[in-house]
Amino acid sequence: MRFSDLGAIALLLALVFAVYGIVASVLGARLGHAGLVQSGRRSVLLVSLFLVTAAVALIASFVRHDFGVAYVAEHSSLSMPWYYTTAAFYGGQEGSLLYWALMLSLFAALAVGLSRRAPADLMPYVVATLLAIEGFFLVLLVFVASPFTRSRLVPADGSGLNPLLMDTGMLVHPPMLLMGYMSFSLPFAFAMAAMLTGRLDAAWLRSIRRWMLASWTIQTLGLLLGAWWAYHVLGWGGYWGWDPVENCALLPWLVATAYLHSAMVQERRGALKVWNLGLVIAAFALSIFGTFEVRSGLINSVHSFAYSAIGPWFFAFLAVILVVAVGLFVYRLPRLRPEQEFESVVSREGSFLLNNLVLVGIAFATFWGTIFPLISATFGHQTMTVDAPFYDRVNGPLFALLILLMGIGPLLAWRRASWAGVWRNCRWPALAAAVVAIVLPLLGMRAWWAVIGFAVCTFAAGTIVYEVWRGVRVRHGHGEAYPVALGHLVGRHRQRYGGYLVHLGLAALAVGVIGSQFFQLERDANLTHGQHIAIGPYAITYVATSDVARGDVETVTAHLRISDGGRTVEDIYPGRSIYANFENQPTSDISITTHGLRDLYVFLADWNGADQVTLRVFLNPLVPLIWLGGLVMLLGGIICWWPERRRVVASPLLESRVARMEVAV
Amino acid sequence: MIDELVTPEVGTPTRRRKVPWGFVVAGVAIAAAIGYLVIANTSATADYYMTISQLRTCHACDSRAVRVAGIVEQGSVVRDDQTQVIRFSITEGTDVLPITYAGVVPDIFRPGITVVVEGQLGTRGVFQARTLLAKCPSKFQNATPAPAQP
Numbered sequence: 092m093r094f095s096d097l098g099a100i101a102l103l104l105a106l107v108f109a110v111y112g113i114v115a116s117v118l119g120a121r122l123g124h125a126g127l128v129q130s131g132r133r134s135v136l137l138v139s140l141f142l143v144t145a146a147v148a149l150i151a152s153f154v155r156h157d158f159g160v161a162y163v164a165e166h167s168s169l170s171m172p173w174y175y176t177t178a179a180f181y182g183g184q185e186g187s188l189l190y191w192a193l194m195l196s197l198f199a200a201l202a203v204g205l206s207r208r209a210p211a212d213l214m215p216y217v218v219a220t221l222l223a224i225e226g227f228f229l230v231l232l233v234f235v236a237s238p239f240t241r242s243r244l245v246p247a248d249g250s251g252l253n254p255l256l257m258d259t260g261m262l263v264h265p266p267m268l269l270m271g272y273m274s275f276s277l278p279f280a281f282a283m284a285a286m287l288t289g290r291l292d293a294a295w296l297r298s299i300r301r302w303m304l305a306s307w308t309i310q311t312l313g314l315l316l317g318a319w320w321a322y323h324v325l326g327w328g329g330y331w332g333w334d335p336v337e338n339c340a341l342l343p344w345l346v347a348t349a350y351l352h353s354a355m356v357q358e359r360r361g362a363l364k365v366w367n368l369g370l371v372i373a374a375f376a377l378s379i380f381g382t383f384e385v386r387s388g389l390i391n392s393v394h395s396f397a398y399s400a401i402g403p404w405f406f407a408f409l410a411v412i413l414v415v416a417v418g419l420f421v422y423r424l425p426r427l428r429p430e431q432e433f434e435s436v437v438s439r440e441g442s443f444l445l446n447n448l449v450l451v452g453i454a455f456a457t458f459w460g461t462i463f464p465l466i467s468a469t470f471g472h473q474t475m476t477v478d479a480p481f482y483d484r485v486n487g488p489l490f491a492l493l494i495l496l497m498g499i500g501p502l503l504a505w506r507r508a509s510w511a512g513v514w515r516n517c518r519w520p521a522l523a524a525a526v527v528a529i530v531l532p533l534l535g536m537r538a539w540w541a542v543i544g545f546a547v548c549t550f551a552a553g554t555i556v557y558e559v560w561r562g563v564r565v566r567h568g569h570g571e572a573y574p575v576a577l578g579h580l581v582g583r584h585r586q587r588y589g590g591y592l593v594h595l596g597l598a599a600l601a602v603g604v605i606g607s608q609f610f611q612l613e614r615d616a617n618l619t620h621g622q623h624i625a626i627g628p629y630a631i632t633y634v635a636t637s638d639v640a641r642g643d644v645e646t647v648t649a650h651l652r653i654s655d656g657g658r659t660v661e662d663i664y665p666g667r668s669i670y671a672n673f674e675n676q677p678t679s680d681i682s683i684t685t686h687g688l689r690d691l692y693v694f695l696a697d698w699n700g701a702d703q704v705t706l707r708v709f710l711n712p713l714v715p716l717i718w719l720g721g722l723v724m725l726l727g728g729i730i731c732w733w734p735e736r737r738r739v740v741a742s743p744l745l746e747s748r749v750a751r752m753e754v755a756v
Numbered sequence: 757m758i759d760e761l762v763t764p765e766v767g768t769p770t771r772r773r774k775v776p777w778g779f780v781v782a783g784v785a786i787a788a789a790i791g792y793l794v795i796a797n798t799s800a801t802a803d804y805y806m807t808i809s810q811l812r813t814c815h816a817c818d819s820r821a822v823r824v825a826g827i828v829e830q831g832s833v834v835r836d837d838q839t840q841v842i843r844f845s846i847t848e849g850t851d852v853l854p855i856t857y858a859g860v861v862p863d864i865f866r867p868g869i870t871v872v873v874e875g876q877l878g879t880r881g882v883f884q885a886r887t888l889l890a891k892c893p894s895k896f897q898n899a900t901p902a903p904a905q906p
Contacts, residue, residue, distance in 0.1 A: 436778035445782055452790035459794055464805060474805040476823060481801040485793045492786075615840070615860060696860040705840070707860050 095160045098148030099239040102189075105141035105196075106229040108134045112222045120215035128215045135203050135218055138225060139196035146193045149238055150180050159245040162186060162238040168251035170643045170671065178262045179252050184401070185238035187269060191382065192228035194273045199225065202277055202302075209281075210294040216284035224276050227408050236401055251670070264316035268340050271310035272378040275343050277302040278350075279375035279416075282368055286419040291364065291426045293357075299371060300354050301732065306374075307347045308728035314340055315721040326679045326694040328613065328709035330717065333482040338461045339381035342454050346374040349450040356440045359505055361430030366447070368427065372416045377454075379409050384461075435507040442500035449493045456485045483608070487540065491547050494601055497594050498551035501558060520553025541609040545602065552598040555591045585730050592727030600720030606688075606713025614708045615696070627710045629691060630654050634662075636701045643671030646680070649695050649704045653684065660686070665695040665706075690714045803874065808851035811877060823874045824883065826853060830867045846871060855883045862890040 112134030119127030149162075153176050158164040166179040166186070181190040199221040206214050232238070278299045285295035317340065322330040331337060350370040356363045383405030433440060459466075460477045467475040502508075502516040528546040536542055559580070566576035581588040616624040618633035625631075634650040648666035652659055665682035682693040690711040697705035804814070804822040811817060811824055826846030832854075833844040841858045844867075855873055865871065865888070873885035 433776050433779060436782050441779065441782075444779065445786060448783060448786045449790075452786065456790065456794050459798075463798065463802065467802070473810075475802040476805045477798060477802050481797050484797045484801070488793065489790065617840070694860075705860070 093157065093159075094148040094151040094155070095157065095239040095241060098145045098152070099233075099237065101141040101144040101148065102229060102233050102237070102239070105138045105145065105192075106226065106233050108137045108141065109222045109226040109229055112138065113219045113226065116215040116219040116222070120212070131215060131218050131222075132203050132206075135196070135199050135222065138222065139193075139200040142189075142193045142196045145232075145239075146180070146189060149186065149189060150177055152239075153177060153179055156249070158247070158249050159241050160238075161240050161242045164242065164246050164249040166249065166252055168249040171251060174262065175252055181266055181269070182252050183238075185232070185236045187265070188228055188232055188236060188401075189238055190266060191269050191273050192225060192232060194270050195221065195225050195228070195276055198274060198277060202280075209298045210290065212288055213281065213284040213290065213295060213298070216287045217280045220280035220283040221276060224280075231401055231404060235404060264313060264320045267309065267316050268313035269382070271306065271313040271340070272343070272382045274302070274306035274309050275347070275375045275378040278306065278371050282371040283416065283419070286368070286416075286423050289423065289426060291423060293361075296354060296357060296367075300351070300358075303347055303350055303354070303371070303374075304728065304732040307344065307351060308725060308732060310340070310344045310347065311721070311725055311728060314344060315718070315725070318721075319718065322714075323681060323683065324679065326681055326696075326707070328611065328692050328694070328707070328711065329607075330714070333457075333460070333479045335384065335461045338457050339377075339384050342377040342458060342461075343374045343381065345450050345454040345457070346370055346377060349447045349454075350374065352443045352450075353447050356443050360433075360440055362433065362440065363444070364427040364429065365424065368420060370447075370451075372420065376409065376412055376416075377458075379405065379412060383409065437503065437508050437510070437513070439500065439503045439505045439508070442496055442503050446493060446496045446500060449489055449496065453486050453489045453493070456489070457482065460485075487544075490601065491544055494547050494551045494598060497597070498547070498554045501591070501594075502554060516557070517550075517554055519557055520550050523553045524550035538609045541605050544605040548598045548602050548605070552595055555595050555598075559588070559591060581730065585733060589727045589729075589731030589733075592730060593724045594727075596720040596723030596725075596727055598720070599716045599723060603713045603716035603718075603720060606716070607711045610712045612710040615706070616708070617703060617705050619703050624706065624708060626691075626708050627689070628655055629660070629686075629710070631663075631691075631693065631706070631708060633704055633706075636698055636704060638701075645669045647695070647698055648680070649698065649706075651682075651693065651706075653691060655686075663691075663693055665693045667695055667698075685715050688713050688715055808846070808848045808853045811853070811883075812851070817877055821874060821876055821886070823872055824853060825870060825872045826851075827870055828865070828867045833867060846873070853883055854881065855885050857885040857888050859888070861888065865890050 112131045115127045115134065116131030118124070119129075119131055152160045152163050153167055154173065156163070156167070156169055156176075162183060162185050163179075166182045167176050171179070179186070181187045199218070202209075202221070203214070203218065206217075209217070281295055281299045281302065285291050317337065318330040321332070347370075350367060353363050353367050353370065357367050383402070433444075435441060436445070460481050464474050464476050467473060498520065499513070499517065502513055504512070524546040527549045528542055531542050531545060559577070562580045563573060563576045566580060567573055571579065612626055614624055614626050616622075618624060620633060620635070623630045623632040630653070632652045632654065634652055636650070637648050639646050639648070646666055646668045648664045651663050651665065653661050653663060661684055663682040663684060664680075666680040668678050668680060670678070679694060682691075684691050690709075692709040692711055694707045694709075695704060696707050699705075804817065804820070806814065806817075806822055806824060808824060808826060811822060814822070824846070826848045829845040829847050829852065833842065835842050839858070840860075841856060842861055843854070843856050845852050845854045847853075857873065857875075862871075869890055872889045873883060874887045874889075875883060875885040878884045
């Protein structure tokens with residue numbers, strides 16, 4: 092038996108057990124038959140076992156170069172190194188669908204394994220929902236887009252993977268984003284279970300929160316890796332282009348961020364239940380939209396994926412999800428009454444509500460811009476598109492408002508905050524922001540939006556630092572050394588301080604975005620030996636070009652020298668690689684060197700023998716802060732998510748002092 | 757903005773369901789701001805995305821930037837290495853549009869691929885492109901959807 096046959100059989104069996112699992116779970120729950128419920132849970136494990144088998148079979152087909160499998164022939168070649176051959180598994184459409192389904196089954200198995208802490212009567216419906224989603228992908232994989240389809244003519248060699256995809260960033264960022272999309276299924280499954288059973292009390296909230304945090308963290312990582320890849324491979328000097336594919340990845344992230352805040356309001360005050368459930372449904376629907384949009388050809392993107400038959404299937408699936416989820420939602424509305432009323436806008440919950448509005452507003456604007464070609468073609472007379480300037484002008488101010496709220500929000504007390512208290516807590520950060528707003532223009536900065544942005548980020552970062560400092564000081568006053576106090580503070584209140592860390596990271600990231608958005612320098616030049624180009628304080632001199640052929644890759648490398656005021660800083664070697672199967676598509680080895688907080692980004696655009704090179708050079712200020720801020724956000728997400736141990740209170744007095752301080756702010 | 761919000765007296769027992777005016781005002785203000793930003797910037801930044809034949813018959817296109825998609829015609833590419841100006845034609849069906857573009861050309865640019873150019877139709881029917889985007893095939897397949905017809 093060939094591996095491809097094994098894989099095809101495994102997929103079919105996975106589908107059979109997925110359907111069985113749905114039936115067993117639902118019947119078991121309706122009839123109160125514990126054996127059937129248990130059987131449904133076990134079928135989740137079986138489905139993931141079969142999907143793992145299918146994935147292994149596909150990887151084995153790649154590694155053994157079984158070009159009789161059409162998918163293998165289209166996405167690999169004999170000369171590719173083993174890691175790209177393995178990664179080619181998810182390089183095309185069928186494989187990426189298999190990857191999605193595999194990840195979902197593993198996460199579903201994890202959810203079942205961890206379900207001892209989740210409310211027991213929800214679990215059968217969680218299982219059924221997850222298996223229904225899984226079933227959809229399995230139907231596609233078995234009947235519409237099977238990665239195991241064999242062709243009658245077996246080619247001697249495959250056509251290879253697109254060279255743009257042969258990059259370490261490419262090995263990790265698409266799977267991360269697909270995993271992020273997939274992970275929004277879990278909160279959705281818990282929400283569906285809560286709506287189906289009508290158990291809409293606090294129990295489901297905890298489960299959803301933790302899974303949503305996990306999704307948020309995975310999606311954050313996927314977005315960061317995508318931006319990193321774009322920056323290091325594509326050669327246009329930027330990291331985010333507001334392309335439909337990027338927008339679609341951002342949409343569920345924005346909605347998840349909104350949910351993570353508004354869920355706290357529900358936890359504390361029993362309000363916003365309708366809104367929260369709506370956000371969970373929206374996040375999942377947007378993640379399916381993202382998965383589907385990028386591979387359906389619905390909207391033109393610079394990334395053109397294969398235009399295939401699965402578009403209508405995804406559209407139908409999305410429609411079913413929306414009809415079922417929204418129908419249930421409306422049916423359960425009477426049980427979603429708020430337990431308490433809001434009292435004042437100037438309160439923690441008030442700031443959360445406003446931040447939710449802004450986040451959903453950003454998501455709406457981004458969605459609107461993404462589907463504007465469709466809207467204008469349907470309702471207007473002409474297909475129209477919006478691109479980066481639209482998003483910059485709409486989302487820029489909204490993000491500034493968001494970061495401002497991010498600074499104020501954590502300082503406000505629940506229910507009702509006093510203005511005096513607010514002022515006491517934010518006067519120093521406000522002063523720091525004012526200093527920034529005055530000093531930057533005095534230093535000659537005339538981009539007013541940038542000045543406002545920097546001031547707002549200073550304020551937000553300042554409030555967090557000040558807040559942490561006050562917490563540490565209280566503990567220090569009780570005899571703890573500063574580092575110990577900080578460790579305990581964060582360790583004992585992970586959600587709170589993890590959240591602060593995310594905020595701090597976002598402020599840093601925003602500073603990086605503002606810096607590169609407003610103060611990027613760009614120069615194009617044709618250089619012959621000894622000539623140089625000046626950019627900012629730096630001069631880049633052309634030294635030589637080399638041309639090396641190794642295996643099926645030919646690499647052209649320019650030798651350039653960076654100098655700063657006559658002093659040589661560094662030699663750099665930007666180049667191009669030309670792959671044997673893709674002569675017309677050289678990929679870039681961009682040289683990015685970081686000098687302090689500035690990136691010097693040198694792209695070899697063209698060359699003419701060993702005599703002349705055409706360069707495109709960017710000086711990108713503050714871009715390193717984007718990656719640093721992103722890492723801090725990730726760390727914060729992980730700290731928030733990390734399971735809390737049962738709390739051992741070392742000093743009850745101290746804990747209560749700290750707790751009281753937090754209530755008092 | 758928030759100073760002017762009506763907040764109820766502290767301590768008075770609430771018997772009837774209060775209208776949370778503070779939230780209404782703040783929410784409406786934010787929603788209005790978002791709506792304004794979206795609408796104003798849509799009309800300010802939207803570009804026509806059209807086929808070559810639509811561009812030929814378009815009367816409003818002299819004064820505004822448009823985007824046109826097409827396939828780079830075989831044998832039409834002429835590069836001038838000194839000035840970095842590139843001339844080529846794109847086709848769609850039987851329509852042909854000559855284009856000039858100055859700047860760095862995308863890696864994958866070559867005859868036969870689909871490109872999207874943004875710019876203006878100049879005199880004598882030559883399109884002056886400001887940006888040149890090549891469709892990046894994430895999967896190496898030769899099937900790119902054309903811009904939607906209105």
